[in-house]
Amino acid sequence: MTDPSAASADPSARDVELDTAALRVLAHPLRLHVLSLLRERGPSTAGRIAGELGIHPGAASYHLRRLAAGGLIVEEAGRGTGRERWWRSAHRQSIHDPATASGAEREAGLGYTHAVALAAADRVRRSARELPRMPREWADVVTYGDFLLRLTPADVDRMRAEIFEVIERYRAGGGSEGAVPVTLQVQAFPVPGTARPPAGDT
Template sequence: MAVSPGDSPNSASGPDIQLDTAALRVLAHPMRINVLALLRQGGPSTATQVAEELGIKPGAASYHLRRLAAGGLIVEESGRGSGRERWWKAAHRQSIHDPASGAPEQRETGRAYAHAVALASAECLHTAAQEVPLLPEEWFDVSTFGDFVLRLSPKEVARMRDEVFALICRYRQAQGVDSEELAQVAVQVQIFPVPGTIAPRSAGS
């Protein structure tokens, strides 16, 4: 599984980052997922702007920004700001995490990260749902909210995931010049066992 909060090639110019255990710990919080996504999608911001956008207190925004900076996920924007005002920008285009290739400690930290990503994605979907009645016709007609239940093995799920990611990468690489028709589009990929159908793992396994 590769999860990448706020993937946006337009605002974050740095390379992709393969998350290590330390970075996974930093991102194991839904609000930090949202802060990082905001910087990747919208470009550099101050703590005050982040707080206003996400509906949190400036102090909380500053704390999350400092944690992201300590983890090397964001950097200060040089040449901007004055006095105590600091501008922050994303250091990478997207985050990549593959739990199947990590050490046992990293796999456990990866679960907490995936949990935070799932919560942040659910919040994003909830916000999008509130805007559905207000969407212009051309965007409402192409927006999709699907829910499919398939019977697949873990190997088949992995193959489907890889095919979906390859399709997304193809569209990302083919993006043209800016025009009035273009807008940022959220593509959520969620593939998981139907809740209650898989026996949970035993403690310590």
């Protein structure tokens, strides 16, 4: 996918293709939540992140250091005093394409994919808990869709590309007045137990 803002002067406006080391760093749902918070709400500290996620500040600091070691976040220059360090995301979005991965990267990608699935499920649960308190205009448009389709791998690949084109169009359009960060989860996978390798294949 081509990112039209990749040439922006702001490094956080670019996407990053995850390498093996970054995939291993992100193979933890809590770390994905921390990174998402920085991307959605801007720079923050371990204390603020701990309060938002309901974790100990020491745990937040540990996960921030791991993300920084993986090149996924950077310290916000000129901000903070003494022991208070501010962090920001180094990129707009992380990208991992299992189809192009091989060897160690493919293995690391499995852990990352598992963490993404757990983090996505947690976001849906948190959103559903907040739904009764949302303003009516938001509650009326929130959707939790689940559709059963009969598709080939080629069909899924084509549909995925079409969905990503629509997402990119809305992302490139910027936000209108009153816009807030919206999470759009797109998941497409064979119903568990239905797509098995032929007998003899491993």
